[in-house]
Amino acid sequence: MSTAVIRAEGLGKRYRRGMAETRGTLRDALTNFARAPLAALRRPKQEVFWALKDVSLEVRDGEVLGLIGRNGAGKTTLLKILSRITRPTTGWGEIRGRVRSLLEVGTGFHGELSGRENTYLSGSILGMSKREIDRKFDEIVAFAEIEKFIDTPVKHYSSGMYVRLAFAVAAHLEPEILLVDEVLAVGDINFQKKCLGKMGEVARGGRTIVLVSHQMNAMRRMCHRVVWIDDGQVRQNGNTHEVVNVYEAAMSKDGEAPLGSRVGDHSRGYFTGWEIIGPENTSPHLLDSVRPVTVRFTLKLPERIKRGKHGIALFNAERQLLWGWAAYELDLEAGLHDFIYRFPLLPLKPGIYTWNVSFWDREELIDWGDLTPEFHVAIPSFQHSLDVWSGLLNLPSEFTVHSRSTALTSRPSG
Numbered sequence: 001m002s003t004a005v006i007r008a009e010g011l012g013k014r015y016r017r018g019m020a021e022t023r024g025t026l027r028d029a030l031t032n033f034a035r036a037p038l039a040a041l042r043r044p045k046q047e048v049f050w051a052l053k054d055v056s057l058e059v060r061d062g063e064v065l066g067l068i069g070r071n072g073a074g075k076t077t078l079l080k081i082l083s084r085i086t087r088p089t090t091g092w093g094e095i096r097g098r099v100r101s102l103l104e105v106g107t108g109f110h111g112e113l114s115g116r117e118n119t120y121l122s123g124s125i126l127g128m129s130k131r132e133i134d135r136k137f138d139e140i141v142a143f144a145e146i147e148k149f150i151d152t153p154v155k156h157y158s159s160g161m162y163v164r165l166a167f168a169v170a171a172h173l174e175p176e177i178l179l180v181d182e183v184l185a186v187g188d189i190n191f192q193k194k195c196l197g198k199m200g201e202v203a204r205g206g207r208t209i210v211l212v213s214h215q216m217n218a219m220r221r222m223c224h225r226v227v228w229i230d231d232g233q234v235r236q237n238g239n240t241h242e243v244v245n246v247y248e249a250a251m252s253k254d255g256e257a258p259l260g261s262r263v264g265d266h267s268r269g270y271f272t273g274w275e276i277i278g279p280e281n282t283s284p285h286l287l288d289s290v291r292p293v294t295v296r297f298t299l300k301l302p303e304r305i306k307r308g309k310h311g312i313a314l315f316n317a318e319r320q321l322l323w324g325w326a327a328y329e330l331d332l333e334a335g336l337h338d339f340i341y342r343f344p345l346l347p348l349k350p351g352i353y354t355w356n357v358s359f360w361d362r363e364e365l366i367d368w369g370d371l372t373p374e375f376h377v378a379i380p381s382f383q384h385s386l387d388v389w390s391g392l393l394n395l396p397s398e399f400t401v402h403s404r405s406t407a408l409t410s411r412p413s414g
Contacts, residue, residue: 005177005208006059006082010091013052013077013232051077053232054091064209066223066240068216068247074232075212079103079179082210097176097208098126102166111155115146115165118154122169136172143198144168164191171198177208193319196222216244216374220352221317248285248373262369264359269301270367271357272336288378290396293346297339297357297371305332309360310339314375317352322392348377349394 052074059065067075080086082093083101100122109118119140123133141150144164146157154162170178180199196218203209203222213219219226219240226243228236236243262270274297275284287293297312308330314323325341353375358368382397383390 002061002063004058005061005096006057006093006210007095008058008078008082008091008093009056011052011055011078011081011088011093012050012090013074013081013086014048014050014089016048050089050232052081052088055229055232055234056091057227057234057237059208059210061208062206063225064203064211064223066219066226067210067212067229068214068219068226068244069229069235073229075229076103076181077232078229079181079210079212083179095177099177099179100126100170100173100175101179102170103179103181109154109162109166112153114153115141115144115150115157118165119169123173126173126175128173133173136174140165140168140172143172143194160191167195167198171195171202175207177210178202179210181212215370216248216372219244220374245373262367264365264367264369266367268303268361268366269299269305269359271359271371272298272300274298274355274357274371283376285373286376286378287346287348290345290347290379293343295341295343295355297341297355299332299337299339299359299367301332301334301337303334305330305361305366307362308332309358309362311358311360312339312341313356315354315356315370316348316392320392322348322353346377347393347395348379349383349390349392350377350379350381352376 055074055078057065067078069075077086079101080103081088082095083099083103084095085101085103110121113121116137119137120130120133123136141147144161144167146161146165149157149161154165157165167180170180178199196215199209199211200222209222211219211223223240225238226240227234228243228247236246264270274295276287277284277294277296280289280291282288299310309326309328310330311326312324313321316322355371355375356369357371359366379394381390382394
């Protein structure tokens with residue numbers, strides 16, 4: 001059994017909010033006192049809250065651990081403690097090995113230095129020699145796609161350029177432990193796919209990864225184990241599919257606010273979830289037989305929308321678009337609205353799929369993003385047994401052979 005490279009016991013982090021910072025001159029202070037002496041003497045209220053409470057975990061050498069949970073649950077705080085960026089209030093943690101953290105845009109780079117200089121600086125911090133960095137340098141620049149800007153100070157980079165270089169450095173300079181937060185959402189969809197592919201390659205190389213993400217497909221594909229952080233505490237720790245399924249089910253309850261991967265003005269409305277309906281289905285998010293399928297998507301609106309637009313798309317695990325549709329000029333009152341789709345057949349291969357939905361008020365985005373839980377298809381495969389001949393569709397068919405013999409000579413009857 002591999003040894004533990006990350007250990008934490010009873011980690012807690014306490015913060016104070018409501019501490020208004022007072023700035024200004026002595027004259028300002030005297031003026032404020034003259035106007036309201038009691039208010040000036042009254043100390044601002046302090047509210048204490050725990051971002052983390054009694055969190056214990058262990059990560060073994062070569063393991064890929066996923067951290068999931070809603071925004072503000074404490075995932076990033078935990079990574080900052082493990083990265084030694086933040087000191088815990090209670091408990092202790094230790095990490096053994098060269099660590100590279102990619103927690104937020106700007107982590108680990110000096111704004112005045114160029115991309116080239118920051119790359120060599122990062123490698124030196126990891127204990128690498130110049131020769132080792134030289135061997136990786138061209139590969140890093142090519143992956144980040146910033147060849148023309150590699151000698152420009154990174155303070156002039158866009159957020160996308162910055163995070164591309166930061167990820168390329170973190171993934172290619174071979175730290176023994178890689179801590180990655182949801183910063184990859186800054187990049188476009190192609191770069192996100194590229195990063196996930198690279199992290200899969202890093203994981204297969206035997207390095208330890210702790211990954212925070214709202215992309216449940218990525219978690220299922222990459223992680224050996226998942227920890228669900230909820231309100232600063234470990235709510236569940238175990239098998240990836242088991243924990244992710246429970247988490248998605250909890251997040252999809254009616255009235256639940258959207259996950260962080262969804263965008264829009266959610267104060268004006270959002271999709272609360274989706275489910276397969278009908279007496280035939282055994283699970284609301286699982287398709288296990290070839291038959292007509294009815295799917296319901298629920299939209300919650302606190303106010304009337306007179307000219308709404310709705311879009312929907314179905315993606316597979318490789319983020320290939322399989323189907324899309326849209327509706328326009330929707331006049332909807334405040335309340336819950338069920339969008340019903342009836343499919344005579346969904347010829348999908350076994351696997352995991354994602355419904356992507358959107359709703360607009362004319363040109364104003366109200367909600368857009370992937371719904372949870374993901375769509376599981378567990379019907380048999382009707383395709384060729386070799387992957388190279390296995391296409392996108394999974395169409396059932398019947399195959400028979402009818403042999404017809406043709407006589408070469410004919411004999412007269414009679």
